[in-house]
Amino acid sequence: MNRREVLAGAGTAAITSLAGCGGVSGLFARPTPEGVYVPDHVEGMEMVGTATLGDVRVGLTYSYPHRFWTVERDGDGYGTSRVDIADDDTVHLMAVPWDPETELVLPNTGLSVAIRTQGELVSQEVIYPMLSQRMGFHYGANFPLDGDGTYEVTVSVGGLSIPRYGGYEGRFDGAAEATIPFEFSADALSAIPYRQLDERRFQPGAVDPMSMDAVPTGVAPDPLPGxxxxxxxxxxxxxxxxxxxxxxxxxxxxxxxxxxxxxxxxxxxxxxxxxxxxxxxxxxxxxxxxxxxxxxxxxxxxxxxxxxxxxxxxxxxxxxxxxxxxxxxxxxxxxxxxxxx
Known part of the structure; x- marks a missing residue:
């Protein structure tokens, strides 16, 4: 089932409820569970491409615009603030940086994206470090596009800002960028599949990470060496x-x-x-x-x-x-x- 079919079967009231809610999760009224829980649906994504930026390899994918939550100071503690989908948001772009030698995902690089079409800048911003059940750690944000067509997505990474040991010492120091072509069509976007979850949704647990041959997932070693x-x-x-x-x-x-x-x-x-x-x-x-x-x-x-x-x-x-x-x-x-x- 794709997003168009989900919305067609949802009815007008349900479609209205989706505005700003990030996909079919708006279809189910319920209190937000505490802790890690199984979402009400899973959705696919499509590959844009990969590129080498200095010592770093980056994979770029896209899906429907998503709501997500950022972390903010809340009095003496921390809370989250929901980022809703803007009216002009077209896609959710996701970028994963990794070391091509070990295939370890690299947090703390900092990552920005600039999108152009026919030489004109469409959108540009530093995108959020994120965590999702399907992709693990990645960088992502919603972006507007100017309809179907050919785009150029320039991905920029900064030098790795944390201590590096062993074979990583002296690597990932400098900023680098590369441009990845992106052929976008609304039909291709709407064909990305959804799968609604019934019995498990909102229960403690998680869906399985997505397996992508071109892009690794940031899985921690278990057992930890030493x-x-x-x-x-x-x-x-x-x-x-x-x-x-x-x-x-x-x-x-x-x-x-x-x-x-x-x-x-x-x-x-x-x-x-x-x-x-x-x-x-x-x-x-x-x-x-x-x-x-x-x-x-x-x-x-x-x-x-x-x-x-x-x-x-x-x-x-x-x-x-x-x-x-x-x-x-x-x-x-x-x-x-x-x-x-």
Missing amino acids: SQLGRGTSGDAVFLGSVVTADRFGPDPYLAVSARTPYNGLVIPGAGLSASVEGSGPVRLDAAIDPELGFHYGRAVPGLTPASDVEVAVDVPPQVARHVGYETAFLEMPSFTLDAE
């Missing part, structure tokens, strides 16, 4: 911790903590973590990337051993926008202890 410290949970996120002793991290043992979604183990970037070891004062854990550990939060800690008691605090919840199914999760995140299973 000597295992255990795992913990907070705000529906799952955290694995390990102690890594390796020259690339320096002379002291390295504490690595990996945050991932609870059902499919998708990497969760954008948080601020600190850790207390054996009751000592907390130390900040840096967002970092390593070919073996992937994206993680870590720091060298003198005296750390696999038997150490480690308490982790989420000082800042993940500052990434969320698609439906994640908008109420990963916000209220109390401290937790890494416990062996």
